Amino acid sequence: MPAAPKLVGREPSDSFAFGRDPKRVKTVGNYWPYATTVFDYVRRTMPLNAPGSLTNSEVYAVVAFLLAKNGVIEQTAVMDSLTLAAVKMPARDKFVVDDRKGGPGFK
Secondary structure (H helix, E strand, O other): OOOOOOOOOOOOOOOOOOOOOOOOOOOOOOOOOOOHHHHHHHHHHHOOOOOOOOOOOHHHHHHHHHHHHOOOOOOOOOOOOHHHOOOOOHHHHHHHOOOOOOOOOOO
C-alpha cells in the first residue's frame, strides 16, 4: 500500500467503474465529487510533517495545482473561495444523492 493516496489521474475517464471494481485507484481527477472537499483534505493533511499548518492562500495554491494537473481547471486559473466553489469535478454527477431527511429511523 502506498504511503499516501494517489492524487493525480483521470483513468478511467470514460466510465465510473469503482462500483464494479473496488481495486481501481481513486484520484482527485477521477473520483472526488467536489473541489471543496479537496480543499478540506489539503488543509487538514498537508504538509505531512505539520498537518494543518498551511495558510488558506497556500491551500488554494495546492488545490489549484492538483486540479490543473488533473485537467479539471486551466493551468493559469486563479483559485479562491469563489472560484473553488464554481469548479465542477468530472465525477460529480456519478454519485447517488443522499436525500434522506433523517428522523427517528436514522442513527
